Amino acid sequence: MNCKKIWHEKLYCHFGQHFLIDELLYKKKTNYQEIMIFKNSFFGNIMVIDDVVQTTEKDEFIYHEMLTHIPVFSHGLIKNVLIIGGGDGGILREVCRHKTIENITMVEIDHEIIDICKKFFPNHSKNSYKDSRLKLIIDDGLNFTNKTKEKFDLIISDSTDPIKYGKNLFSSKFYLNCKNCLDKNGIFVAQNGVFFLQKKETFLTLKNLKKHFHDTSFYHATIPTYYGGIMMFAWGTNNIEYRKNTLKNLQSRIKNAKLAFNYYNAKIHISSFYLPEYIINELDKN
Incomplete structure (x- = not known):
């Protein structure tokens, strides 16, 4: 399916980014969402869901490393992890790199x-779906967290934006369910969009x-794919x-894990919680 045309993202009504489609690889409407995957000469394969960019081959490592390793190394003793969403496999890949984690529910x-993502984004998951620690469940995240009796040290919500089925994963009920699913010292994190353009969602x-x-x-x-500024990640515990971890403590944990990263490190970890003044001011007002 060869074509040369411009695709425009439709997340924002007043403006937005666009990509050149070098080759359309896949397009289908499932029971839950409309999926399109195309090749771009700079970003590689790009996945779009309901006219919103979800992930690219070029810079996915930033998103997946930050959403995973910030809470894992903050906690220090993660054993049981719950991933909500994340069907592209990137979060699962990063979680599976931690050999001290014992159980992973997705x-x-x-x-x-x-x-689809196993086929068009194989490096996102890197065969992590074959990891013996994984229990894969096909269900709505709100429904699962509402009924499960399991407890987790870490819950990572890797959802789409709060539209259609994604709305459930930004609700007070979902956050309450997650709190109830966490052990006493558990951590909840979630993607929360680009603040500059999605203030209401952050508030x-x-x-x-x-x-x-x-x-x-x-x-x-900062993730180039997500237009409009810095990407925000929600944190609850x-x-x-x-959040008082020292640089020395984090560096020791990273060294003991024997992992190398493309974006994440101990200094990035600490500095990522320091927000720009315009965000602090807006959050204080609201």
């Missing part, structure tokens, strides 16, 4: 997205998180000590 609403997340966690915050990373 809940994805759309099984087709997993099969709503903070309001809802504060209802259920003693320590709520955001950390950030009842242990106020995790």
Whole structure:
């Protein structure tokens, strides 16, 4: 399916980014979402869901490393992990790199997205779906967290934006469910969009998180694919000590894990919780 045309993202009504489609690789509407995958000469394969860019081959490592390793190394003793969403396999890949993690549960609403990404984004998952620690469940994240009796040290919500089925994963009910699924010192993290263009979503997340966690915050990373500034990640836990980790302590944990990264490191870890002044001012006002 060869073509040369411009694709425009439709996340924002006033403006947005565009990509040149060098080759259309896949397009289908599943029971839950419309998926399109195309090749771009700079970003490689790009996946779009409901007209919003989800991931690219070029810079996915930034997103997946930051959403995974910030909470893992903050905690220091993660054994049981729950991943909500993340059907492209990137978060699963990064979680599986930690050999001290004993159990990984992944809940994805759309099984087709997993099969599609194994084909078109094999380096996202890197065969992590074959990891013996993984229990894969096809279900809605809100429904699963509402009924499960399991407890986790870490919950990572790797969802789409809060539209359609993604809305459930930004609700106060979902955050309450996650708190109830966490062990006493567990951590919840989630992608939370680009603040400069999605302020309302950030305000709503903070309001809802504060209802259920003693320590709520955001950390950030700069990811070229996500247009409009820095990408925000939501943070919720009842242990106020995790964000007080020293540089020396984090460096020791990273060294003991014997892992190498393309973006994440101990200094990035600490600095990611320091937000720009315009964000601090907006959050204080709201």
